[in-house]
Amino acid sequence: MKIxxxxxxxxxxxxxxxxxxxxxxxxxxTPMFMPVGTRGSVKGLSPEQVKECHSGxxxxxxxxxxxxxxxxxxxxxxxxxxxxxxxxxILTDCGGYQVFSLVKNKKDITEEGVxxxxxxxxxxxxxxxxxxxxxxxKLDSDIAMSFDECPPASASYEYLKNSVERTLRWAxxxxxxxxxxxxxxxxxxxxxxxxxxxxxxxxxxxxMDFDGYSIGGVANDGxxxxxMYKAIDYSIPxxxxxxxxxLMGVGEPLDILEGVERxxxxxxxxxxxxxxRHGQAFTRDGKIHISNAKYKEDLSPxxxxxxCYCCKNYSRAYIRHLITVGESFGGSLLSIHNIxxxxxxxxxxxxxxxxxxxxxxxxxxxNRYEKKK
Amino acid sequence: MKIxxxxxxxxxxxxxxxxxxxxxxxxxxTPMFMPVGTRGSVKGLSPEQVKECHSGxxxxxxxxxxxxxxxxxxxxxxxxxxxxxxxxxILTDCGGYQVFSLVKNKKDITEEGVxxxxxxxxxxxxxxxxxxxxxxxKLDSDIAMSFDECPPASASYEYLKNSVERTLRWAxxxxxxxxxxxxxxxxxxxxxxxxxxxxxxxxxxxxMDFDGYSIGGVANDGxxxxxMYKAIDYSIPxxxxxxxxxLMGVGEPLDILEGVERxxxxxxxxxxxxxxRHGQAFTRDGKIHISNAKYKEDLSPxxxxxxCYCCKNYSRAYIRHLITVGESFGGSLLSIHNIxxxxxxxxxxxxxxxxxxxxxxxxxxxNRYEKKK
Numbered sequence: 001m002k003i004x005x006x007x008x009x010x011x012x013x014x015x016x017x018x019x020x021x022x023x024x025x026x027x028x029x030t031p032m033f034m035p036v037g038t039r040g041s042v043k044g045l046s047p048e049q050v051k052e053c054h055s056g057x058x059x060x061x062x063x064x065x066x067x068x069x070x071x072x073x074x075x076x077x078x079x080x081x082x083x084x085x086x087x088x089x090i091l092t093d094c095g096g097y098q099v100f101s102l103v104k105n106k107k108d109i110t111e112e113g114v115x116x117x118x119x120x121x122x123x124x125x126x127x128x129x130x131x132x133x134x135x136x137x138k139l140d141s142d143i144a145m146s147f148d149e150c151p152p153a154s155a156s157y158e159y160l161k162n163s164v165e166r167t168l169r170w171a172x173x174x175x176x177x178x179x180x181x182x183x184x185x186x187x188x189x190x191x192x193x194x195x196x197x198x199x200x201x202x203x204x205x206x207x208m209d210f211d212g213y214s215i216g217g218v219a220n221d222g223x224x225x226x227x228m229y230k231a232i233d234y235s236i237p238x239x240x241x242x243x244x245x246x247l248m249g250v251g252e253p254l255d256i257l258e259g260v261e262r263x264x265x266x267x268x269x270x271x272x273x274x275x276x277r278h279g280q281a282f283t284r285d286g287k288i289h290i291s292n293a294k295y296k297e298d299l300s301p302x303x304x305x306x307x308c309y310c311c312k313n314y315s316r317a318y319i320r321h322l323i324t325v326g327e328s329f330g331g332s333l334l335s336i337h338n339i340x341x342x343x344x345x346x347x348x349x350x351x352x353x354x355x356x357x358x359x360x361x362x363x364x365x366x367n368r369y370e371k372k373k
Numbered sequence: 374m375k376i377x378x379x380x381x382x383x384x385x386x387x388x389x390x391x392x393x394x395x396x397x398x399x400x401x402x403t404p405m406f407m408p409v410g411t412r413g414s415v416k417g418l419s420p421e422q423v424k425e426c427h428s429g430x431x432x433x434x435x436x437x438x439x440x441x442x443x444x445x446x447x448x449x450x451x452x453x454x455x456x457x458x459x460x461x462x463i464l465t466d467c468g469g470y471q472v473f474s475l476v477k478n479k480k481d482i483t484e485e486g487v488x489x490x491x492x493x494x495x496x497x498x499x500x501x502x503x504x505x506x507x508x509x510x511k512l513d514s515d516i517a518m519s520f521d522e523c524p525p526a527s528a529s530y531e532y533l534k535n536s537v538e539r540t541l542r543w544a545x546x547x548x549x550x551x552x553x554x555x556x557x558x559x560x561x562x563x564x565x566x567x568x569x570x571x572x573x574x575x576x577x578x579x580x581m582d583f584d585g586y587s588i589g590g591v592a593n594d595g596x597x598x599x600x601m602y603k604a605i606d607y608s609i610p611x612x613x614x615x616x617x618x619x620l621m622g623v624g625e626p627l628d629i630l631e632g633v634e635r636x637x638x639x640x641x642x643x644x645x646x647x648x649x650r651h652g653q654a655f656t657r658d659g660k661i662h663i664s665n666a667k668y669k670e671d672l673s674p675x676x677x678x679x680x681c682y683c684c685k686n687y688s689r690a691y692i693r694h695l696i697t698v699g700e701s702f703g704g705s706l707l708s709i710h711n712i713x714x715x716x717x718x719x720x721x722x723x724x725x726x727x728x729x730x731x732x733x734x735x736x737x738x739x740n741r742y743e744k745k746k
Contacts (some may be wrong), residue, residue, distance in 0.1 A: 040694055041702040069669070069694040076670050077690050085686045109506050260711055262641075296442065297449050313458045321442040328701050329414040 001209050003089075003184040003339070005030075005244040005265070011358045015263035016363060019351045021057075021244055022234035023089040023142050024182055025081070028056030028263035030244065031349055033342040034091060035272065039064045040074075043273045043338075044332040045068045049088045051341040054347070057089040057143070059268045062135050063098035067120055071138040079140030088295075091247055092141040093172075093248070094132045094188070097216075098148040109149065111166065137180040145214060146174035148292065153222040160192045164201045175208055184211035186246060189235045193227035199233035212244040218272040219249030228255065232262040238261075253282065253345055254297070254368060257362045259350055267346075268313060272338030277331040279323040282341040284368055290334065295320045308340035309333075342365060375584050376462075376516060376557040378403075378617040378638070384731045388636035389607060389728045394430075394617055396462040397555060399456070401429030403617065403638035404722055406624065406715040407464060408645065412437045413447075413457045415644045415712075417705040420459045425682055426713040427720070430462040431515070432641045435508050436500075438473035440493055452513030459667045465514035467505045467547075467561070470589075472620070475522040482522065482547070484539065494712050502546040506559075510553040517548035518587060521561040526595035533565045537574045548581055557584035559619060562608045565590060566600035571607035585617040588637070593621030602629065605635040626655065626718055626742060629733045631724055640719075644713030650704040654698040655714040657741055663707065681713035682706075687697040 003022055019030040034051060036059045041149040050058060060080055062119050065071065079084040080090050097118045099114050107136025108115040111167045114127030129147035138142035148167045151160055167190050191197030204211065214291035215235050218228040232247065239245055244265045250256065252270020259267060272282070277290040283303040288295075290302070302319065303313035310319070310333040345365070352361035374397055382391040408423060410433040414424045423431060438444065450456040453463050457461050472487050481488040486501030486649055501519045502520035509517035524533055540563050551558050560583035564570030578586065586663040588608050591601040603618065612618055617638045621630065624642020632640060645655070652664040656676040661668075663675070674684035675692065683692070683706040693701025718738075725734035 039694075039698050039700055040691070041700045044705075045703070046422075046702065064698075068698050069690070070378050073670055073690060073694070077672060079686055082744050083691050085691075226653070297446055299450060315450055315456075317446060318413070318456050318458075319444065321412075322445070325437075325441050327412055327414045328417050329419065332417075332419070 003244070007241055009353060011353050012356050013359050014261045014324060016353050016358045017241075017263060018044060018259045018347040018350055019244070019264065022264075023057070025087065025089045026143065028089065028242070029350055031260045031346050032056055032266055033256065033339075033346050034266060034268040036061075036268055036270045037067070037084065038270070040080065041279070042335070044328060044335055045273075049085065049309070049332070049336055050086070050339070051088065051305065055085060055088065055268070056340065056341050057091050058086060058153045058252065059091050059093065060084075060139070060141065061095070062092045062139065063095035064137060066095060066135045071135040071308075072275070075138040075140070080324065081140070083242050089142040091143040092135070092136045092139055092145065094145040094147045095127055096148050096150050097133070097249070099127050108237075109171070111269045113147075129170040130177040132264065133174050133177040133185075137178065137183065140180065141183060143186060144178070144180075146171045146185060146187050146210070147198060148190055148216055150217060150220070151190070151192065152348050153220040153227070155192060157194060160194060160197055160308055162190050162242055164179045167201065171205055171208055171210075175210070177208065182366075186210055187240075188214045190217045190249070191231070191234070193230040193234075194199045194236045195230070198296075199238060201240035202235045202301075205349050206238055206240060210243070213239045214246040214248050216248050218247060219269075225258075229258055229262065232259060232264065233334065236263040251342060253342070254366065256345060257349070261362065262267060262359070270289070273335040273344055276334035276338050279320075279330070279334065281334050282338050282345050284365075285371070287370055290316060290320045292298050302334070302359060303341070306336050306337065306344070310337040310340075374555060376617060377712050377719040378585065380614055382726060385727050385729050386623055387634045387727050389633045389722070390636060390638065391723055392615075392617070392638055393402050394638075396430070398460065398462045398515065399429075400464065402723055404629070404633045404719050405429055405639055405640060406490070406629065406719050407432050407641040408712045409434075409641055410457065410459075411643070411710070412441070413453065415708070416456065416650070417701060417708055419622065420457065421710070422682070422705070422709055423459070424461065426709060427716050428438045428461065430464050430591070430639070431459060431471075432464050432466065432512065432668075433457075433512070434468070434471065434654060434730045435512065436468035436504060438512060439508045440491055441467060444508040448511040448513070454513070459560060462515040464516040465509045465512055465518065466621070467509070467518040469518045469523050470501055470726045486520075488569070502543040503550040506547050506550040506552075507557075510551065510556065513553065514556060515560060516557045516585065517551070519544045519558060519564055519583070521589055523593070526566065526593040528565060529568060533567060533570055537570050539566050541577050544578055544581055544583075548583070550619075550688060551662070553689070559583055559585040559623070561589045563590045564607070566603040566607075568603070568607045572611060575608045575611035575631070579613065583616070585619060587621050588614045589621050592642075598631075600657070602635065605632060605637065609636040621698045624715060626715070626738065629715065629718060630637045630722070631738065634731070634735065637706050645715055646708040649707035649711050652693075652703070652707065654707050655711050657738075658744070659742055663689060663693045664696050664727070665693075675707070675710050676714070678694045679710065679713065681710050682710055683710040683713075
């Protein structure tokens with residue numbers, strides 16, 4: 001079955017919206033945050049621990065799973081759900097983001113696809129729209145992405161325009177190549193911070209009638225927040241309201257709030273697990289570094305009032321100790337907290353939209369979160 | 374409350390025995406295997422995951438917790454159980470094993486204690502019987518160890534004799550220094566593979582009336598299995614049967630079986646978690662290296678018939694993938710399996726003793742385990 005997005009309520013003041021997505025693995029509420037399990041594992045956590053954070057959809061990366069263990073092995077093991085023992089919806093990206101970061105020479109980007117060298121053994125590989133979709137079909141995720149070009153943040157107008165046009169042709173090829181009836185396919189809207197290009201990309205992609213739409217090119221190194229907001233603002237008006245909208249690679253609390261305000265339903269980011277492994281935790285009062293000496297004897301939880309497994313059972317002093325001595329369980333505990341933090345944020349956002357107080361909620365959250373940073 | 378060991382049944386053919394130990398955190402059956410949480414965390418696992426392996430007692434290392442975070446911080450956090458959120462019995466070693474491995478000059482071992490340099494910052498430190506006990510009192514483990522000298526496997530008779538005599542004086546000082554009424558104190562029997570010295574050490578240690586007895590000096594680098602078995606055989610006859618007997622640092626399946634046969638009740642070892650992180654797993658047919666290419670597409674669990682979380686939910690192919698790409702969850706899964714493997718071994722040993730077929734069980738297990746090695 002394909003996913004089905006239902007719009008439940010629109011905010012009275014903004015483009016924020018409450019919705020739900022029915023999937024083969026249950027119904028999830030939107031706006032939502034999706035944890036990332038790059039190589040078939042949300043780093044340091046069991047699927048049960050991920051679910052305990054009230055996670056709905058999780059992500060896996062096509063590029064990484066293509067290289068190791070290979071899509072055929074995942075298929076042989078019964079697809080990603082069975083392979084990684086995750087009994088919930090899974091979304092895969094198209095591999096473009098990783099592959100474009102490996103391209104050394106512009107000549108390696110052709111109409112056919114992208115040539116690049118594997119980050120593991122340097123082997124020359126080619127990723128095309130057809131190949132990306134074939135891999136995702138075999139991985140058997142619930143939601144797949146069409147293959148897009150990810151231009152650098154510094155790209156010129158000319159470059160971006162050519163790139164948008166090629167991405168449209170690749171989207172058609174992706175759609176044509178897609179064969180898995182239990183997998184939904186999202187189209188990706190590109191065009192940098194340029195209104196005209198986002199409009200072109202959005203209207204033409206929507207014409208192809210995908211199962212949902214992603215806004216890409218907003219999580220590049222060097223991308224400014226202003227450009228991210230423009231990218232959303234210039235794309236959203238052209239996406240039909242009965243389809244889910246996914247802002248790729250975004251997960252800072254501020255950006256989730258800004259994204260929701262602009263009409264985004266889905267977010268993902270490696271941030272909560274990555275910063276956790278380095279001893280950083282989200283709190284209502286901003287991020288904290290748990291290795292700071294001031295937490296040495298701190299009996300309080302990472303965040304007072306948080307309902308996560310980490311905060312219910314462990315002190316800052318213990319987690320500081322684990323992080324300081326390099327015990328991986330410290331990173332796992334903070335990962336649980338950080339994922340739960342972003343998921344709670346989206347739960348509260350949904351409550352606020354329901355009660356027509358989204359902007360109040362956003363202001364209050366940010367006043368407190370940004371103050372102590 | 375102090376622990377209480379009760380002998381339930383002796384094997385008809387060997388010194389193997391079935392027993393139970395009542396602790397402040399519930400009753401545990403013996404013979405038993407105790408997983409190691411060196412620095413206040415069984416590496417890569419949550420306390421719930423450790424308990425799911427049917428673990429009873431777990432270990433923590435005094436030396437490591439003394440250096441970081443420091444015993445006062447653990448005490449401030451309510452003791453080790455609360456600090457690490459482990460609601461089961463905890464045993465601490467005395468720190469001797471680690472400290473003696475850091476001694477560079479024999480002159481640094483004096484009657485007072487041992488001078489050595491911290492492995493973290495090179496700071497010169499002194500560990501004495503009084504200090505070791507004070508640290509363990511503050512850590513508030515259920516079972517503490519008296520402070521002993523750990524001579525190298527290559528030590529001469531003269532060296533061993535002096536060492537045994539000093540360890541006896543240190544045992545008296547340890548006993549005198551011990552102040553925690555909720556903590557039991559074990560005496561440690563040393564003496565290498567020399568019958569006369571083990572007898573001296575055992576009889577004199579037992580005279581001091583400890584809550585249990587450990588057999589030390591058997592897990593050094595370079596120690597032969599023959600010497601380990603001698604050390605046990607020469608010590609056991611002098612330990613009263615109403616006290617638990619703990620073989621320190623031993624965890625190979627063969628050695629557990631040999632130890633039980635000789636009258637040992639308690640075992641601990643970092644082996645199951647250490648080899649797990651390197652992709653090795655125990656099976657009934659010997660150890661396997663999961664990264665071996667032959668497991669690439671292997672849909673079977675690590676060990677057919679195993680009831681652990683890892684074997685019930687994951688394929689060899691998935692775990693091989695995680696280990697190959699360096700995802701820490703792979704090591705966690707194999708750690709769960711390996712700990713459960715050793716605990717199941719002790720469960721089966723207890724059943725076999727109960728049914729008067731210990732030697733048959735041992736022979737059958739080893740026939741299969743050693744054949745494919």
